[in-house]
Amino acid sequence: MEERTLCFALSEEQSIMKETTAKLVQDTIAQNSHEVDEKREIPGEYLQKFWELGSILSAVPEEYGGYGMGQSPIMSSIILEELAFGDMSFAIACTLPSLFLNPIIEFGTEEQKKKYIPPYCTDKYKSGTLAICEPHFGFDPQSLKTTAQKKGGSYVINGKKCFIPYADESDHMLVAASVDGKNSLFIVSRNNPGMSIGQREKNLGLYCLKSYSADFNNCEVPAEDRLGGDDGLNYSKILQKTRTALSAIATGVSRASFEYARDYAKERSQFGEPIASRQAVAFMIAEMAYEVDAMRLMTWKAATALEVGNDATRESYLAKIFAGDMTMKITDYGVQILGGHGYVRDHPVERFYRNGRGIAILEGMAAV
Amino acid sequence: MVNIETPDYLNTIKNSMNGIAKGILRPVARKYDENEHEYPKELDMFRGMPIMSRPKKKKDGGEKKPDEKPKPKRGANLSQVVTIEEMCWGDAGLLLSIPNAGLGNAAIAAVATDEQMEKYGKKWAAMAITEPGSGSDSGSITTTAKLEGDEWVLNGEKIFVTCAERCDVVVVWATIDKKAGKSGIKSFIVEKGTPGFKLEKLEHKLGIRASDTGTFVLDNCRIPKTNLLGSAEVKTETEGFKGVMKTFDNTRPLVASMATGIARAAIDFTREKLQENGFVLDYSKNLNNMSSLEKEFYMMEAHLEAMRLLVWRAAWMADNEQFNNLEASMSKAKAGKYGTMITQKCCELLGPLGFSCEHLAEKWMRDSKIMDIFEGTGQIQHLIVARNVLGLSSKDLK
Numbered sequence: 001m002e003e004r005t006l007c008f009a010l011s012e013e014q015s016i017m018k019e020t021t022a023k024l025v026q027d028t029i030a031q032n033s034h035e036v037d038e039k040r041e042i043p044g045e046y047l048q049k050f051w052e053l054g055s056i057l058s059a060v061p062e063e064y065g066g067y068g069m070g071q072s073p074i075m076s077s078i079i080l081e082e083l084a085f086g087d088m089s090f091a092i093a094c095t096l097p098s099l100f101l102n103p104i105i106e107f108g109t110e111e112q113k114k115k116y117i118p119p120y121c122t123d124k125y126k127s128g129t130l131a132i133c134e135p136h137f138g139f140d141p142q143s144l145k146t147t148a149q150k151k152g153g154s155y156v157i158n159g160k161k162c163f164i165p166y167a168d169e170s171d172h173m174l175v176a177a178s179v180d181g182k183n184s185l186f187i188v189s190r191n192n193p194g195m196s197i198g199q200r201e202k203n204l205g206l207y208c209l210k211s212y213s214a215d216f217n218n219c220e221v222p223a224e225d226r227l228g229g230d231d232g233l234n235y236s237k238i239l240q241k242t243r244t245a246l247s248a249i250a251t252g253v254s255r256a257s258f259e260y261a262r263d264y265a266k267e268r269s270q271f272g273e274p275i276a277s278r279q280a281v282a283f284m285i286a287e288m289a290y291e292v293d294a295m296r297l298m299t300w301k302a303a304t305a306l307e308v309g310n311d312a313t314r315e316s317y318l319a320k321i322f323a324g325d326m327t328m329k330i331t332d333y334g335v336q337i338l339g340g341h342g343y344v345r346d347h348p349v350e351r352f353y354r355n356g357r358g359i360a361i362l363e364g365m366a367a368v
Numbered sequence: 369m370v371n372i373e374t375p376d377y378l379n380t381i382k383n384s385m386n387g388i389a390k391g392i393l394r395p396v397a398r399k400y401d402e403n404e405h406e407y408p409k410e411l412d413m414f415r416g417m418p419i420m421s422r423p424k425k426k427k428d429g430g431e432k433k434p435d436e437k438p439k440p441k442r443g444a445n446l447s448q449v450v451t452i453e454e455m456c457w458g459d460a461g462l463l464l465s466i467p468n469a470g471l472g473n474a475a476i477a478a479v480a481t482d483e484q485m486e487k488y489g490k491k492w493a494a495m496a497i498t499e500p501g502s503g504s505d506s507g508s509i510t511t512t513a514k515l516e517g518d519e520w521v522l523n524g525e526k527i528f529v530t531c532a533e534r535c536d537v538v539v540v541w542a543t544i545d546k547k548a549g550k551s552g553i554k555s556f557i558v559e560k561g562t563p564g565f566k567l568e569k570l571e572h573k574l575g576i577r578a579s580d581t582g583t584f585v586l587d588n589c590r591i592p593k594t595n596l597l598g599s600a601e602v603k604t605e606t607e608g609f610k611g612v613m614k615t616f617d618n619t620r621p622l623v624a625s626m627a628t629g630i631a632r633a634a635i636d637f638t639r640e641k642l643q644e645n646g647f648v649l650d651y652s653k654n655l656n657n658m659s660s661l662e663k664e665f666y667m668m669e670a671h672l673e674a675m676r677l678l679v680w681r682a683a684w685m686a687d688n689e690q691f692n693n694l695e696a697s698m699s700k701a702k703a704g705k706y707g708t709m710i711t712q713k714c715c716e717l718l719g720p721l722g723f724s725c726e727h728l729a730e731k732w733m734r735d736s737k738i739m740d741i742f743e744g745t746g747q748i749q750h751l752i753v754a755r756n757v758l759g760l761s762s763k764d765l766k
Binding site for chain 2: 005006009013078138139140141262274276277279282286290293295297298300301314317318319321324325
């Protein structure tokens with residue numbers, strides 16, 4: 001084990017993983033990200049290719065079917081940035097299995113782990129999902145309106161959820177609900193009669209990410225499916241991880257917009273010279289460059305805290321609010337630098353702009 | 369392996385420096401802001417303490433060889449940015465007034481010969497670059513140095529020299545060959561009291577008033593031939609000048625760290641006042657469910673964190689002998705801009721407390737502004753970053 005010391009550079013292992021992920025993105029989503037987004041569906045073989053990388057299984061303990069290499073939020077952040085550099089929807093879809101599995105690995109009871117983890121540890125990509133967001137004004141992931149009440153050997157869930165990726169095709173989802181004011185997660189099966197999944201959502205961005213709302217109407221869940229048992233779990237930790245993940249994704253989207261605009265500014269000639277030769281444009285590009293780096297460093301700082309087992313409440317929060325604000329600014333600059341060409345859908349910056357708006361709004365849609 | 373954790377040794381430095389900042393600098397911060405050109409005698413105790421000094425004769429970094437395994441080092445640059453953030457949390461003007469810790473000292477430490485080090489290593493050395501007609505464009509300076517026998521004869525005017533009155537010697541930039549452009553520019557050690565070397569006036573400034581800033585006139589000022597720093601050779605390329613400019617790669621993160629320290633002081637004071645008035649700090653609250661004032665506060669904290677991390681990265685790279693021209697300018701571009709914004713915003717959030725001289729917030733707003741100006745303005749930093757990421761020369765992107 002390498003000695004832990006302050007370090008801003010990737011290790012050999014981290015560089016290899018970053019390059020491998022970048023290559024995978026080039027070979028899959030980057031080929032036709034525009035068409036994929038317009039067709040509103042990510043090809044299954046792309047997700048399968050990512051699954052075959054093995055990064056998700058490597059974090060699953062051996063006794064439940066994984067490779068037992070342990071969790072590394074830093075490595076996950078590096079991978080997520082690369083995936084989101086290709087496409088934000090793709091990044092979210094790729095990591096859906098861990099969105100479901102990671103909380104179980106960390107907080108599940110022995111029975112829960114034995115029952116729910118192995119079915120996902122096959123050679124085929126299989127999505128799981130997590131439902132945190134709720135469709136009402138002033139939503140706050142800390143104060144959930146969805147409730148779960150204990151009734152005999154069961155919990156009864158009532159409430160509404162939204163932005164649940166792949167809810168319709170996932171066998172299980174984790175549902176965040178409040179038990180007497182304590183935020184908890186419940187493992188809910190797709191065929192639970194108390195849960196009805198709505199029409200596929202239409203959103204500002206993430207066109208190709210299938211997402212759904214769900215209604216829980218006296219949805220009965222066996223008491224043993226409350227994650228962590230009757231004691232529940234450290235819900236704040238779930239948010240710390242999903243916030244760090246969204247910050248990593250934000251870095252990827254922002255970098256994509258930055259690099260596209262940077263290259264365009266060198267190509268595009270007006271008044272007899274590239275627009276990049278004008279300070280008004282060049283300064284925007286400079287700002288994009290250092291803010292993308294700042295986002296990445298803040299993500300890595302939060303990920304480091306998670307990795308060494310420290311509380312990352314503050315780090316992940318600051319990383320996410322920074323990422324939320326900066327992604328809007330950077331992806332806006334991306335469109336602005338391309339001008340009219342940035343407004344038409346032929347160039348990806350318009351998609352980055354729509355997708356990027358989600359960072360500050362969404363919660364719990366990706367995991368590290 | 370990426371690992372962004374503050375190591376224990378840095379926490380130790382931070383804590384002890386914070387003690388000095390709190391116990392020595394803060395209590396007299398207002399006094400020397402009000403008594404602009406008075407010597408802060410409280411700082412005499414620091415004479416000889418290596419606070420702003422840099423490691424002697426740092427090796428030329430250059431790109432790292434690809435086969436070299438990255439082995440993170442404990443380095444002077446990182447310790448220094450941590451020290452500086454704490455000291456500036458105490459008072460930036462006073463930090464700039466610490467004896468024997470001038471920019472000239474850094475230049476001497478970097479390139480002096482053993483003989484020069486022997487003679488001037490223990491003196492307080494200021495740095496004179498800027499001229500009335502030459503600010504960011506330091507390649508255009510017109511002060512001349514002509515070799516006559518065993519002496520250099522210097523003529524010209526230098527402005528904005530920090531520690532002008534208090535220093536013992538000044539490192540003066542002058543050209544030995546105007547036709548050679550930037551490559552003709554050299555630096556010379558000029559002792560105070562040399563005939564023809566006159567401190568013309570001291571400036572009255574917006575902020576960092578504890579630091580004395582002055583103008584020197586060099587009128588046929590004769591100095592020994594041996595007082596030239598570096599080589600007298602005029603290279604045809606601009607390599608020599610690049611070497612001089614390279615020292616800025618190390619000093620820019622220091623200035624960025626100064627901005628971080630001042631901004632943190634303002635944020636800490638604002639937090640304290642907010643808390644006295646019922647604000648509960650909670651890093652899990654949704655931004656949609658808080659007042660605009662609270663939201664602005666959290667965003668400032670996020671930007672402060674971003675500033676610090678960019679500074680630390682640049683310093684870490686210098687410690688690990690990586691070429692950090694881009695990252696150094698990134699840190700200063702961000703910190704200069706956001707230091708200004710944060711200190712302004714704190715005054716706004718504090719209301720009357722932010723406008724009154726009873727508190728230091730208004731002073732921090734004035735002090736912070738210089739961080740976006742000296743050692744290369746924010747605009748110059750953005751230019752450097754843009755040229756780097758766009759791969760454009762200074763001709764292609766003016």
